[in-house]
Amino acid sequence: MRSLPLLGLPALLGWATMTACGGMEPDFLEPEALQDATVTLIPGHCAGVIVEDGLHLLTAAHCVDPMAQRIEVALRDGTRMGAQALRVDPGQDLALYQLDSAAPVTPLPLSPEMPTPGERLLFAGRNDRPGGIQAVWLEKLGRCPSLPDVPQALFTTLRGEKGDSGAPVVDSRMHVVGLVHGGAACSIAAPTARFAPVVRQFAENDIVASQ
Incomplete structure (x- = not known):
C-alpha cells in the first residue's frame, strides 16, 4: 500500500x-x-499530544531525559507550557506528563x-x-x-x-x-x-x- x-x-x-x-x-x-492538540517539545526536537482532560500530555519516551522531572512544550499558537513527569516507559516508548494548567485546546x-x-x-x-x-x-x-x-x-x-x-x-x-x-x-x-x-x-x- x-x-x-x-x-x-x-x-x-x-x-x-x-x-x-x-x-x-x-x-x-x-x-x-489534531493539529491544535499537537505540541512541540522545547527545544524543538520532538512532538507530543494533549490528551483526555487537557491536563495531560503524551510524547515518545526516547524524546525526553528519563531523569528530568519537567519539560516545556509549545502549542500551535506559540504558547509555552510547563509539565511535570508522571511516568516514562522506555519499553513502550511512551512518556506521560501533567501540564501546569489545562491547555486551551480540545484534547x-x-x-x-x-x-x-x-x-x-x-x-x-x-x-x-x-x-x-x-x-x-x-x-x-x-x-x-x-x-x-x-x-x-x-x-x-x-x-x-x-x-x-x-x-x-x-x-x-x-x-x-x-x-x-x-x-x-x-x-x-x-x-x-x-x-x-x-x-x-x-x-x-x-x-x-x-x-
Missing part, C-alpha cells in the same frame, strides 16, 4: 465526506483538532482499542514547520526491535520527518491510537491502547483531588 498525498483542508474534508458514506465517524470532519481521547490493519488513520506532525495532514493506512501490526515491550507496533504508510517522534496518529474518531516512534520515513508508531488506562487513572485522580 502507498501513502495518500498530503492533503489541504478542503481536499481532506472532501475525502472524509466520501469515506463517511462507508461508515466513518463524523468527527473525522474536524482534522484541525484528544486515547482509544482503548488497537486499530486494525487496513484502517485509515490521520497524522499531522509538528506544527513548527510546513506540512499538512496526511491520510495514511495501517499496513500491519508487528514486532519492532526498538520497541521490546510492544508485541504489536503500528506499521503505517505515514511519511514523517526527523523530529516528528511523539506526534500523534489518530483514527476516524480523532482518538489517539499511536505516537510516531521511528523507522523508515518515521512510519512506525508506538501503540497507546495499553497506556490508555494509565492516563485515565491519573486524570481521574486529579478530578478527585480537585473536589
Whole structure:
C-alpha cells in the first residue's frame, strides 16, 4: 500500500465526506483538532499530544531525559507550557506528563482499542514547520526491535520527518491510537491502547483531588 498525498483542508474534508458514506465517524470532519492538540517539545526536537482532560500530555519516551522531572512544550499558537513527569516507559516508548494548567485546546481521547490493519488513520506532525495532514493506512501490526515491550507496533504508510517522534496518529474518531516512534520515513508508531488506562487513572485522580 502507498501513502495518500498530503492533503489541504478542503481536499481532506472532501475525502472524509466520501469515506463517511462507508461508515466513518463524523468527527473525522474536524482534522484541525489534531493539529491544535499537537505540541512541540522545547527545544524543538520532538512532538507530543494533549490528551483526555487537557491536563495531560503524551510524547515518545526516547524524546525526553528519563531523569528530568519537567519539560516545556509549545502549542500551535506559540504558547509555552510547563509539565511535570508522571511516568516514562522506555519499553513502550511512551512518556506521560501533567501540564501546569489545562491547555486551551480540545484534547484528544486515547482509544482503548488497537486499530486494525487496513484502517485509515490521520497524522499531522509538528506544527513548527510546513506540512499538512496526511491520510495514511495501517499496513500491519508487528514486532519492532526498538520497541521490546510492544508485541504489536503500528506499521503505517505515514511519511514523517526527523523530529516528528511523539506526534500523534489518530483514527476516524480523532482518538489517539499511536505516537510516531521511528523507522523508515518515521512510519512506525508506538501503540497507546495499553497506556490508555494509565492516563485515565491519573486524570481521574486529579478530578478527585480537585473536589
